Amino acid sequence: MAVVKALMIGDVVGDSGLDALEGLLPAAIREYGADFVVVNGENAAKGFGLTEKTLRRILSAGADMVTSGNHVWEKREFWPVMEKEPRILRPANYPAGTVGRGWALMEKAGVPWVVINLQGREQMTPIDCPFRAFDAIFNGLGSATASDAHPLYESGGFLPDSPFTGPILVDFHAESTREKEALGYFIDGRASLIAGTHTHVQTADERILPRGSGYITDLGMTGVAGAVIGMDTKICLDQTRTQVPYHMEPAKPGPGLREVMTGVVVEIDRETGRALSVARVAKFGG
Numbered sequence: 001m002a003v004v005k006a007l008m009i010g011d012v013v014g015d016s017g018l019d020a021l022e023g024l025l026p027a028a029i030r031e032y033g034a035d036f037v038v039v040n041g042e043n044a045a046k047g048f049g050l051t052e053k054t055l056r057r058i059l060s061a062g063a064d065m066v067t068s069g070n071h072v073w074e075k076r077e078f079w080p081v082m083e084k085e086p087r088i089l090r091p092a093n094y095p096a097g098t099v100g101r102g103w104a105l106m107e108k109a110g111v112p113w114v115v116i117n118l119q120g121r122e123q124m125t126p127i128d129c130p131f132r133a134f135d136a137i138f139n140g141l142g143s144a145t146a147s148d149a150h151p152l153y154e155s156g157g158f159l160p161d162s163p164f165t166g167p168i169l170v171d172f173h174a175e176s177t178r179e180k181e182a183l184g185y186f187i188d189g190r191a192s193l194i195a196g197t198h199t200h201v202q203t204a205d206e207r208i209l210p211r212g213s214g215y216i217t218d219l220g221m222t223g224v225a226g227a228v229i230g231m232d233t234k235i236c237l238d239q240t241r242t243q244v245p246y247h248m249e250p251a252k253p254g255p256g257l258r259e260v261m262t263g264v265v266v267e268i269d270r271e272t273g274r275a276l277s278v279a280r281v282a283k284f285g286g
Contacts, residue, residue: 001271002269002271003269003276004036004111004167004267005034005036005265005266005268006034006036006037006038006113006169006192006193006265007029007034007263007264007281008037008039008193008219008266009021009025009037009038009063009219009222009261009263010040010197010200010218010219010261011040011041011043011197011198011200011219011220011222011230012039012040012041012043012054012058012221012222012223013223013224013229014044014046014047014223014251015250016223016224016230016250016252017044017221017222017223017224017230017250018044018054018057018058018061019259020222020223020224020260020285021039021057021058021061021222022061023285024222024259024283025037025039026062028261028281029062036113037064038064038065038067038115038169039067039222040069040171040173040197040219041054041055041063041066042070042071042072042173043071043223043250044058045074045075046249047231047250048071048074048075049072049073049074049075050068050072050088051075052081055078055081063087064087064106065087065106067173068088068089068090068117069173069198070091070124073090079099079100082099082100082101086101086104086106087104087106089102089103089171090102091118091119091130092116092118092130092133092134092137093118093119093127093133094128095127102118102133103115103117111166111167112164112166113166113167113169114164114166114169115169115170116134116168116171116191117170117171118133118134118170118172118173118183119173119174120172120175120176120179120180120183120198121174121179122174122175123176124175130172130174130183131186134170134183134186138168138191165272167273168192169192169193169195170193170195171195172184172195172197173196173197174196174198175198177217180196180217180218184213184215185209187213188211188213188215189211189274191273192213192275193215193264193268193275193278194213194215195214195215195218195219196216196218196219197218197219199229200220201220202218202219202220202262202263202282203216203218203220205217206264207278208276208278212275213274213275214268214275214278215278216264219262219264220282221260221262222260223250223259224250224252224253224258224259225284227257230251231250232250232251232252235247258286259284259286260283260285261282261283262280262281264279264281265278266279
């Protein structure tokens, strides 16, 4: 049995998150023997969105693909980057005509990897259905190439069921635990790993679902541990106590505040795409 390993890392939060990623990811790739790395970068630019510079830092740290979520639109100057750079994804279930691409097929060391980025709707902006979006993408994989990635879902075409059996990794950027688990069971048996992002708190429910897909409700985040979801604790407290919409800022390392990088590593049967094991990852800086 040929086995490949994927490492998926939770939301990178601000400069501290980028520093943590650069300091911790290369060693984790070596430790786990990761063949493919996906990093959610939607909070990398001062806590909200991405810039071309922050994207380059994530890729240089070892990411093969960068996923995102609802904050990817924060920096309008980044929109053209999403059009030209195939290694950055925005959620696939935004309406037709939205800039960027929602999934990608990338070959690395002879292995074709598919990464699909989806966004939830419960307690979030009610965009198109993530369940239908996954079906549209999955059903077309048999005839897909990397250049087909963007228009497949936008066209609304449901192609014949796919014979594709390579690794498929899904980043589901969602608020609701219920919605994340529901999508996990809906996809089960058709993806190698369904990993939630967005809430920045790593969950302890990693497992293999009945039909062979790996699953975790949330990967967690990469940034400062000991703060509030990687953000400045005082600002979060002031906002919560007063309900005044203060501008959130990423936390900085300091006494009792350490850099952390969390996610999961999954072992995958190369021939079937099924998960063989899935384990949490949590690495701390000095």
